[in-house]
Structures are given as C-alpha cells and as structure tokens.
Amino acid sequence: NAGVTQTPKFQVLKTGQSMTLQCAQDMNHNSMYWYRQDPGMGLRLIYYSASEGTTDKGEVPNGYNVSRLNKREFSLRLESAAPSQTSVYFCASSAPGQMNTGELFFGEGSRLTVL
Amino acid sequence: TQLLEQSPQFLSIQEGENLTVYCNSSSVFSSLQWYRQEPGEGPVLLVTVVTGGEVKKLKRLTFQFGDARKDSSLHITAAQPGDTGLYLCAGAGGSGNTGKLIFGQGTTLQVKP
Numbered sequence: 001n002a003g004v005t006q007t008p009k010f011q012v013l014k015t016g017q018s019m020t021l022q023c024a025q026d027m028n029h030n031s032m033y034w035y036r037q038d039p040g041m042g043l044r045l046i047y048y049s050a051s052e053g054t055t056d057k058g059e060v061p062n063g064y065n066v067s068r069l070n071k072r073e074f075s076l077r078l079e080s081a082a083p084s085q086t087s088v089y090f091c092a093s094s095a096p097g098q099m100n101t102g103e104l105f106f107g108e109g110s111r112l113t114v115l
Numbered sequence: 116t117q118l119l120e121q122s123p124q125f126l127s128i129q130e131g132e133n134l135t136v137y138c139n140s141s142s143v144f145s146s147l148q149w150y151r152q153e154p155g156e157g158p159v160l161l162v163t164v165v166t167g168g169e170v171k172k173l174k175r176l177t178f179q180f181g182d183a184r185k186d187s188s189l190h191i192t193a194a195q196p197g198d199t200g201l202y203l204c205a206g207a208g209g210s211g212n213t214g215k216l217i218f219g220q221g222t223t224l225q226v227k228p
Binding site for chain 2: 004042043044048058106
C-alpha cells in the first residue's frame with residue numbers, strides 16, 4: 001500500500017521562486033494536513049483540510065497556500081519562496097471522524113532549500 | 116498557546132541501558148500520542164493514551180499518561196540500536212485551541228552498540 005505519497009522529495013529554490021508540493025493518499029481519509037519540521041521545533045501545522053472542499057489555517061500559514069483538489073489530493077504552494085521556508089515538509093492524513101485525536105499517517109517528507 | 120515540552124532533547128546511551136523521555140504541559144489534553152521518526156521518513160504512531168493514569172506497554176516501551184492528563188512519559192528498558200530515532204509526543208483535544216494535534220519539539224535518541 002502506498003499510503004501517503006509526496007512529491008518532490010527534494011527541491012532547491014531561489015528566493016522569490018514559486019513551487020507546489022503535491023500530496024496524495026489512497027486510504028480514503030477525509031482529513032489531510034501539511035506540517036513543516038525544523039530542528040528543535042517538532043512539527044508545526046501549516047494548513048489542514050477537514051474534508052474535501054474545506055481548508056483552514058494552522059499554526060504557521062503565512063507564505064503558503066493550499067488546495068484540496070479532491071478527496072485524495074492536497075497540495076501546498078509557495079508563491080514567493082523565502083530562506084525562512086527552508087524546511088522539511090510533511091503531508092499527513094487521518095481517518096474519518098478522527099481529525100483531532102486519531103492516528104496521523106505521514107508521507108516521507110519533502111526537503112526544501114531556499115537559497 | 117498550548118505547548119508541549121519534551122525532555123531531554125537529545126539522549127545518547129549505550130545498548131542495554133534504560134531511559135525515560137518526558138512530555139509536559141500546563142494544559143489538559145483529551146489524549147496524547149507518541150510517534151517515532153527515523154531519518155528520511157515520516158513519523159509513525161507508537162501509541163495513544165486517553166485515560167489519566169493509563170499505562171500502555173509495547174514490548175520494551177512503557178507509556179504513561181499523567182493523572183491530570185497534562186504530562187506523559189516514555190520509558191525504554193534495555194535500549195537497542197534499533198530504538199535510535201526521534202521520539203515525538205503530540206497532544207490532542209486540549210482546551211483553548213482548535214483541537215488539532217500539538218507536537219512537542221522531539222527527543223533524539225541515539226543507542227550505541
């Protein structure tokens with residue numbers, strides 16, 4: 001089973017460039033999330049989507065936009081990348097009815113460097 | 116803003132030693148999860164504790180949820196090199212927030228053979 005698939009796994013951008021991180025899950029989960037992970041700071045929620053057609057801001061949404069394309073796919077876009085957005089980005093999903101307390105299933109991460 | 120403080124942030128021990136990782140908050144959570152993350156991979160759920168005072172065991176790992184549901188601990192007995200990784204606690208359903216999982220900053224464990 002693929003679970004949660006993220007692309008690309010690695011990306012280097014120059015300041016001001018834009019890019020989109022793609023995420024797809026094949027577990028029929030309603031809720032999907034984007035986190036960033038920085039050394040010593042754990043995982044911080046950027047945006048989440050409780051169900052298809054809805055998106056909401058998390059803890060650190062500035063500089064990002066998201067699109068819940070359908071039930072399977074949730075993308076994260078950086079319109080004008082900044083060095084502060086250098087991080088490892090994780091997409092995750094959770095089962096129906098368990099958005100707040102259920103198990104999160106994570107992708108393998110996308111390592112982004114902004115020069 | 117709710118915070119989960121993990122300690123220690125880094126732990127390097129010899130194979131066979133015991134260790135405890137702590138996860139503390141001033142907030143009450145309805146449940147608390149522990150994840151383990153290996154380099155280059157996403158976190159994977161180890162356990163969820165829900166009831167105050169609850170203790171769960173997973174082979175050599177023992178997880179405890181504080182009576183007041185504000186803190187938790189992870190104890191590993193006779194650590195092995197395969198236990199090496201980043202351990203993350205995450206609290207859910209706390210008061211005053213959106214209900215989303217709040218993650219601690221993580222504890223990096225290195226077990227040397």
